[in-house]
Amino acid sequence: MIKTRITEMLGIDYPIIAGGMYLLSTAELAAAVSEAGGLGIIASTNFTTAAALREEIRRARGMTRKPLGVNINLFLREAAPWPNDEFIDVILEEGVEAVETSGVRTPEEYLPKLKEGNVKVIHKVTSVKHALSAQRIGVDAVGVVGVENGGAVGMDNVTTMVLVPAVVDALNIPVLAGGGLADARGFLAALALGAEGVIVGTRFMATRECPAHQSFKDWMVRARETDTVLVERSIRTTHRCLRNEMSGKILEMEARGASLEELLPYIGGETKKQLFLGGDLDGGVALCGQSVGLVHDIPSVKELMDNMVAGAIDSQKRLAAMGLG
Ligand SMILES: Cc1cc2nc3c(=O)[nH]c(=O)nc-3n(C[C@H](O)[C@H](O)[C@H](O)COP(=O)(O)O)c2cc1C
Numbered sequence: 001m002i003k004t005r006i007t008e009m010l011g012i013d014y015p016i017i018a019g020g021m022y023l024l025s026t027a028e029l030a031a032a033v034s035e036a037g038g039l040g041i042i043a044s045t046n047f048t049t050a051a052a053l054r055e056e057i058r059r060a061r062g063m064t065r066k067p068l069g070v071n072i073n074l075f076l077r078e079a080a081p082w083p084n085d086e087f088i089d090v091i092l093e094e095g096v097e098a099v100e101t102s103g104v105r106t107p108e109e110y111l112p113k114l115k116e117g118n119v120k121v122i123h124k125v126t127s128v129k130h131a132l133s134a135q136r137i138g139v140d141a142v143g144v145v146g147v148e149n150g151g152a153v154g155m156d157n158v159t160t161m162v163l164v165p166a167v168v169d170a171l172n173i174p175v176l177a178g179g180g181l182a183d184a185r186g187f188l189a190a191l192a193l194g195a196e197g198v199i200v201g202t203r204f205m206a207t208r209e210c211p212a213h214q215s216f217k218d219w220m221v222r223a224r225e226t227d228t229v230l231v232e233r234s235i236r237t238t239h240r241c242l243r244n245e246m247s248g249k250i251l252e253m254e255a256r257g258a259s260l261e262e263l264l265p266y267i268g269g270e271t272k273k274q275l276f277l278g279g280d281l282d283g284g285v286a287l288c289g290q291s292v293g294l295v296h297d298i299p300s301v302k303e304l305m306d307n308m309v310a311g312a313i314d315s316q317k318r319l320a321a322m323g324l325g
């Protein structure tokens with residue numbers, strides 16, 4: 001067991017959280033992460049009804065008795081296809097232990113209910129400014145992800161190495177670090193930067209329990225750290241993804257000033273489904289972080305997490321032998 005304010009708050013053995021991933025953070029992946037001692041998260045955006053989310057939470061509960069989380073996407077209300085208010089009620093009724101929120105709004109409106117239900121709230125941000133607002137409104141912990149991150153990276157291009165200590169210095173509440181962390185060395189480094197836990201996404205895509213198509217996982221094993229690009233910057237929703245035909249097309253459209261409406265058919269959920277679940281590797285935006293360059297195999301979640309923890313202890317011994325510890 002590793003002891004930090006995060007492990008104590010969430011009642012988990014290892015401060016490793018599998019960040020919510022649209023389409024991929026299913027009951028199977030979430031339960032495997034929780035069962036291995038971390039916190040698994042179910043992506044609520046995989047569902048359009050509260051009943052379907054409830055069913056997924058119950059499926060996960062059937063696979064583990066350990067704490068679980070649900071990711072809630074705080075998109076602009078006008079563009080909301082997801083019933084977040086109802087999702088929050090389901091989370092409370094099902095006794096889910098934690099919520100990971102992210103997006104363009106803070107979770108302020110849900111905090112009183114969640115606090116009353118003793119659900120811990122981790123709000124994920126990409127800047128010191130947003131980390132401070134999250135602390136101000138009273139979240140339990142902040143997750144901060146650098147520009148290496150798979151998925152949304154914000155607008156500032158600050159690396160995990162700089163952003164994490166900057167946020168740790170600015171806050172009193174516990175900080176989880178994410179973006180580019182994929183193995184024991186990244187895990188230990190994040191703790192050394194002052195984080196009390198890590199949020200990992202990309203690395204969990206290449207595990208046996210992740211529902212991504214086998215061709216996608218094999219592509220990850222072949223890909224290098226130089227194979228990702230940033231799309232959607234022109235519409236201020238920058239996302240990191242693997243370079244493919246679709247990212248090339250989107251970048252070309254952005255360079256000639258395409259509007260959100262023009263881009264939507266290419267960046268939407270349907271194309272991502274074709275890619276991640278259907279295995280059409282050029283058919284959508286392949287959200288993925290730079291740590292894909294550190295992915296060389298497709299282990300089980302338990303093997304991956306055991307290696308992260310055991311390897312961190314080994315790395316710590318190496319540092320001690322250098323006189324550090
Ligand atoms: C395929 C994919 C989908 C993601 N979907 C979401 C999402 O729906 N909501 C969210 O908050 N974060 C999402 N993320 C971000 C992850 O939760 C996590 O913060 C990130 O992957 C951590 O950085 P890393 O990829 O460098 O490990 C996604 C990431 C990936 C790779």
